[in-house]
Amino acid sequence: EDQVTQSPEALRLQEGESSSLNCSYTVSGLRGLFWYRQDPGKGPEFLFTLYSAGEEKEKERLKATLTKKESFLHITAPKPEDSATYLCAVQAFGQGNLIFGKGTKLSVKP
Amino acid sequence: AAGVIQSPRHLIKEKRETATLKCYPIPRHDTVYWYQQGPGQDPQFLISFYEKMQSDKGSIPDRFSAQQFSDYHSELNMSSLELGDSALYFCASSLGDRGMNTEAFFGQGTRLTVV
Numbered sequence: 651e652d653q654v655t656q657s658p659e660a661l662r663l664q665e666g667e668s669s670s671l672n673c674s675y676t677v678s679g680l681r682g683l684f685w686y687r688q689d690p691g692k693g694p695e696f697l698f699t700l701y702s703a704g705e706e707k708e709k710e711r712l713k714a715t716l717t718k719k720e721s722f723l724h725i726t727a728p729k730p731e732d733s734a735t736y737l738c739a740v741q742a743f744g745q746g747n748l749i750f751g752k753g754t755k756l757s758v759k760p
Numbered sequence: 761a762a763g764v765i766q767s768p769r770h771l772i773k774e775k776r777e778t779a780t781l782k783c784y785p786i787p788r789h790d791t792v793y794w795y796q797q798g799p800g801q802d803p804q805f806l807i808s809f810y811e812k813m814q815s816d817k818g819s820i821p822d823r824f825s826a827q828q829f830s831d832y833h834s835e836l837n838m839s840s841l842e843l844g845d846s847a848l849y850f851c852a853s854s855l856g857d858r859g860m861n862t863e864a865f866f867g868q869g870t871r872l873t874v875v
Contacts (some may be wrong), residue, residue, distance in 0.1 A: 686866075691848070692868055693866035695866070699863050737802065746808050746854070747793055747805040748803075748805065748864060752802045
């Protein structure tokens, strides 16, 4: 069964304190791994798609990496506005829908 | 840039009533997905459509139905509502289907409250 596990469930950081979020996955055939940011009561906001092991993508203070079993979302020198829930999702070959993890709720204190 | 539009944003219904949620995808996107997100939960896939045909089916209750129209907008029809149907309902759209597509972009959701 395709599955996505994110850790930690919650992460509290001080402004400027870098850290990483983990996404472990099992999928029959990975078409793509997606990272989304979700603010309370809002729709998930697309961040990155990773397609193959070794791939990396960056956007401002965020960097996503992918191995054959997991993905990391690295946050460098976070700011309070980075506070949100970060969702990881996988898409299997032959399917269009996404399978989401339960997310990591990030809080960045000034 | 145009995004996915969902309406209404908020909806309050009583048990056993019906509800219709609407989704207008990003222009030129031909694939629509519906997800349900309960409080503190991750989004759960309900159903998807590609070129006006159902393409995948997830954990959608039999009380729910959906369709995609000729202009590519989609509607999720929910009948015999139950308290447990209270959730955020998201629509997402993308170009292409079943692994040939681009990233899925989500709307802001409809918050359904069943009382």
